Amino acid sequence: MQTVFSHIVQKRLSQVNEDVATDALTFVLHSRESARRGMMKLIRGIIPDMPPLLFRTQQTEDSVRPDMWGYDEREPRVFVENKFWAGLTGNQPVAYLQLLAKYTQPALLLVIGPDAREQTLWRELSRRLVDAGIASTNLGASAGIAYCVTTALGPVLALTSWTKLLHALELEVTDDQLAASDLGQLRALCETADSDAFFPISPAEVTDQRTPAFILQMGSILQASVDLAVAEGVLHIGELRPQASWERTGRYARFSDGQGIGVWFGIHFPLWKAHAESPFWLLFSQSEFGRANEVRPLLEPWAAREGVFTTVENHELAVAVDIALDEEKDQVVRSCVRRLAEIGKVLQSLRPRQVSGEHG
Numbered sequence: 001m002q003t004v005f006s007h008i009v010q011k012r013l014s015q016v017n018e019d020v021a022t023d024a025l026t027f028v029l030h031s032r033e034s035a036r037r038g039m040m041k042l043i044r045g046i047i048p049d050m051p052p053l054l055f056r057t058q059q060t061e062d063s064v065r066p067d068m069w070g071y072d073e074r075e076p077r078v079f080v081e082n083k084f085w086a087g088l089t090g091n092q093p094v095a096y097l098q099l100l101a102k103y104t105q106p107a108l109l110l111v112i113g114p115d116a117r118e119q120t121l122w123r124e125l126s127r128r129l130v131d132a133g134i135a136s137t138n139l140g141a142s143a144g145i146a147y148c149v150t151t152a153l154g155p156v157l158a159l160t161s162w163t164k165l166l167h168a169l170e171l172e173v174t175d176d177q178l179a180a181s182d183l184g185q186l187r188a189l190c191e192t193a194d195s196d197a198f199f200p201i202s203p204a205e206v207t208d209q210r211t212p213a214f215i216l217q218m219g220s221i222l223q224a225s226v227d228l229a230v231a232e233g234v235l236h237i238g239e240l241r242p243q244a245s246w247e248r249t250g251r252y253a254r255f256s257d258g259q260g261i262g263v264w265f266g267i268h269f270p271l272w273k274a275h276a277e278s279p280f281w282l283l284f285s286q287s288e289f290g291r292a293n294e295v296r297p298l299l300e301p302w303a304a305r306e307g308v309f310t311t312v313e314n315h316e317l318a319v320a321v322d323i324a325l326d327e328e329k330d331q332v333v334r335s336c337v338r339r340l341a342e343i344g345k346v347l348q349s350l351r352p353r354q355v356s357g358e359h360g
Helices: 004-012 014-031 033-044 094-100 115-131 162-170 177-194 203-207 210-231 269-275 292-306 329-349
Strands: 054-057 068-071 076-082 108-113 136-138 147-151 156-161 242-244 248-255 262-268 280-284 310-313 316-320
Touching (some): 014 033, 014 068, 014 076, 033 177, 076 094, 115 156, 115 269, 162 177, 210 248, 248 329, 269 310, 280 292, 292 310, 292 316, 292 329
Antiparallel strands (some): 068 076, 147 156, 310 316
16 A cells, blocks of 8 residues: 555655654654554563663664664663665674673664565574674564574564564554554555565666676676686586576576586576575576476585575575675685585486487
8 A cells, every 4th residue: 555655755765765764663653652652562572671762763873873772761772773675784783782782681683674574684684693603592483573582792683574563563553543644654665665666766876887887797707607617517508508588697507517407597686686695596497407306305405504595486496606705706706616516516416317408
């Protein structure tokens, strides 16, 4: 359902959805006691003895700038970080948790995101805790909360969605018509921002040369990775050709030799957007070329052990090929090829079949 508020935001302010949603949520929590009561019920489902809080937007301390701060009478006890489709910043969540750890405990970092992004956001948040060497203990889900852990730093890290949050608040405002109306406007904004609806294109987006530069850079890494994989005998191309569509660009190949398992390797925009794992993906079809039904029992257990993301979509097994971050191009390419070699090794046990034809 679109409202005047959501229409104006998407038409004029689509690049700042998160800021607008944060301001709207803070306004509702500040001005509507019933909505604040719903927020406190949600928070106390995680930390039962959390004192009453007042919420403020985008305060900054030690270069840390959560979207919303929840203060008791003296100090912050809750940080709220609102997301739609923007990625996590370098500070999230570790620097936020480190700052919260300086204050009275228990404290909470609550991340809010779209329903469709809950799993990908939580994977990335959890991965960053592990990378920072921060141990965590699963607290289990509670009402309105999808994921929740207590960290060795002290604060709790939890994730909910806009849908779950707004439902929790709406349960408390049934007798408050103004609050219900405000939340309805916010819900409409969130639903529009979460959808795949066409967003008006801003002049800044058209003239931002970083976007095409990044896409071209990814294409260059992809081509270099294929070339090196072929040179090292990891992939075999033969008569297989590059393939591109509106949604993806890459090429077909086989692992090891002309009778190896067939795969599509390239930049897959819908998978990149949906799962936020990597621009680069391997796709195994169910045909005799890709043999996905035979590949899955081998690759999925290996992927689970190695922390590699896989999914099955449109009857194809998709495997994310992670990219080495903050490295020079040569290291990024070699990292991609090492991952391809690891996958090829896992698939070596599959007997070759007679090649009946090539893709491309």
